[in-house]
Amino acid sequence: MIYSHLFQPFLEKGREVQAAVIGAGHFGTAVVTQQNQTPMLRVSVVADKDPERAKSAFVKADIPEEHIIYSADAAEAAALIREGRYIYTDDPMIIMDIPGIEVVCEGTGVPEAGAGFCLTALEKGKHVAAISKEMDSVVGPILKKMAREKGLVYSPVDGDQPALLMAMVEWARSVGLTVISAGKARDGEFVLDEELGTVSISADGITVHEDYVAHVSPEDMKYFHKIPSGKAGEYLEGRAKALAGLPGAGAFDLCELTMIANATGLKPARPELTDGILRITELPIAYCARRDGGIYQDEGIIDVHTNLRRRDESGMGGGVYMVVRCDNAYSNYILTTKGQIPNDDCSAAVIYRPYHLCGLEVSITILCAALLGTDTGTLEYIPRFDLVKKALCDIPAGEVLGNDHDLRLKAMIRPASPKAPDNPIPAHMITGNRAARDIKAGELITYGMVEDRSDTVLWRLRARQDREFGL
Numbered sequence: 001m002i003y004s005h006l007f008q009p010f011l012e013k014g015r016e017v018q019a020a021v022i023g024a025g026h027f028g029t030a031v032v033t034q035q036n037q038t039p040m041l042r043v044s045v046v047a048d049k050d051p052e053r054a055k056s057a058f059v060k061a062d063i064p065e066e067h068i069i070y071s072a073d074a075a076e077a078a079a080l081i082r083e084g085r086y087i088y089t090d091d092p093m094i095i096m097d098i099p100g101i102e103v104v105c106e107g108t109g110v111p112e113a114g115a116g117f118c119l120t121a122l123e124k125g126k127h128v129a130a131i132s133k134e135m136d137s138v139v140g141p142i143l144k145k146m147a148r149e150k151g152l153v154y155s156p157v158d159g160d161q162p163a164l165l166m167a168m169v170e171w172a173r174s175v176g177l178t179v180i181s182a183g184k185a186r187d188g189e190f191v192l193d194e195e196l197g198t199v200s201i202s203a204d205g206i207t208v209h210e211d212y213v214a215h216v217s218p219e220d221m222k223y224f225h226k227i228p229s230g231k232a233g234e235y236l237e238g239r240a241k242a243l244a245g246l247p248g249a250g251a252f253d254l255c256e257l258t259m260i261a262n263a264t265g266l267k268p269a270r271p272e273l274t275d276g277i278l279r280i281t282e283l284p285i286a287y288c289a290r291r292d293g294g295i296y297q298d299e300g301i302i303d304v305h306t307n308l309r310r311r312d313e314s315g316m317g318g319g320v321y322m323v324v325r326c327d328n329a330y331s332n333y334i335l336t337t338k339g340q341i342p343n344d345d346c347s348a349a350v351i352y353r354p355y356h357l358c359g360l361e362v363s364i365t366i367l368c369a370a371l372l373g374t375d376t377g378t379l380e381y382i383p384r385f386d387l388v389k390k391a392l393c394d395i396p397a398g399e400v401l402g403n404d405h406d407l408r409l410k411a412m413i414r415p416a417s418p419k420a421p422d423n424p425i426p427a428h429m430i431t432g433n434r435a436a437r438d439i440k441a442g443e444l445i446t447y448g449m450v451e452d453r454s455d456t457v458l459w460r461l462r463a464r465q466d467r468e469f470g471l
Contacts, residue, residue, distance in 0.1 A: 048089055069087060116457040122150060133160070186249055186305070186306045189307045194221075257415050261384060269296060272410070278307065280307065317355045377464070386426045397436065
């Protein structure tokens with residue numbers, strides 16, 4: 001792999017990259033636990049509002065407890081790190097004043113806090129590995145621009161779907177493939193039992209919170225056979241109706257795809273996306289243009305799907321995919337006959353990565369930033385689209401609006417627009433914010449409907465992004 005060649009000179013010199021993690025959740029903890037198996041990487045500091053959770057990340061990484069010390073003082077922490085100790089803290093800001101820390105991994109998932117930590121890290125001359133998609137979907141482009149102006153790196157992280165799909169699309173374009181569509185599979189999958197006539201989805205504790213089972217009528221079971229040529233729209237509609245009681249894509253899925261759209265120039269299939277129920281083998285059949293038997297009016301589409309499989313079939317595990325073709329007939333013959341899954345007339349094929357390893361892969365982003373001065377996202381990151389939300393029920397003035405798990409709100413992807421009372425407000429500028437007036441069910445939430453928080457870091461960064469990118 002090319003990274004081995006790029007990193008080898010630094011490895012030979014005994015180079016060590018020190019990083020810190022803010023937010024010891026599922027993802028951040030995995031960054032910490034993988035460090036002992038990653039050459040040249042040392043995660044020296046973990047910060048979390050719950051200090052015991054921060055400490056737990058080091059314990060799970062098999063760091064001896066006598067080497068794990070609490071500190072809320074940057075100078076003390078720096079001295080302890082030089083002695084080989086590991087610091088846990090509930091004050092993330094001390095990280096910014098520890099000279100040895102080169103890369104800050106921001107993983108709080110809290111948009112305002114994340115924006116503040118990222119901005120301060122850049123101001124203090126540190127690279128940023130951005131885990132928090134909530135914050136990135138609002139102000140990622142301006143933070144990346146600011147980092148470049150300072151000779152620093154602001155990057156999405158390998159291990160999560162946005163950066164992985166960005167890299168996949170860039171690779172495809174680099175070798176001359178046409179990307180017809182691209183997207184991600186939901187983490188939760190629909191498992192078909194043809195004998196029982198059921199489709200089920202299991203709780204994963206993260207995106208699906210309970211088990212669901214749907215019984216499919218005999219007359220609807222035909223829709224769960226392989227999609228016949230030219231029947232993609234009919235079969236997707238039939239499956240959706242039969243499984244209407246099962247949970248669909250969440251706002252968090254659309255949040256990630258907003259980032260990918262901004263990085264790649266791919267456009268949403270429609271504001272709420274399709275969320276088709278599809279086998280891997282059906283992706284090139286359904287998720288291509290109508291002229292090729294698919295459902296899209298055009299090409300260059302970003303979308304999401306729920307993977308459909310039998311229990312004995314492999315799944316996608318929240319992985320990413322592209323439906324691609326070669327515009328030369330002989331090249332396309334190679335593409336569709338060398339192991340990839342084609343559509344019915346072999347005009348396109350799906351290329352997919354059936355996994356994303358969360359924090360386990362972030363080391364690549366950290367090392368690329370510190371050693372090579374490059375990010376693992378795309379060259380371009382332009383605020384073309386925003387994740388926005390509409391109310392699914394009446395929301396009284398004064399109520400606090402939630403994050404991507406707030407079931408009162410439905411997410412959509414819309415063209416980005418500047419701050420104005422009647423313009424849709426980016427979804428994660430309302431997280432933790434209050435409704436300034438009564439919001440009716442079905443209304444798209446605009447700037448004028450929520451309390452103005454222009455004095456906060458997130459809102460100031462967004463205003464700067466709007467100005468500098470000409471929104």
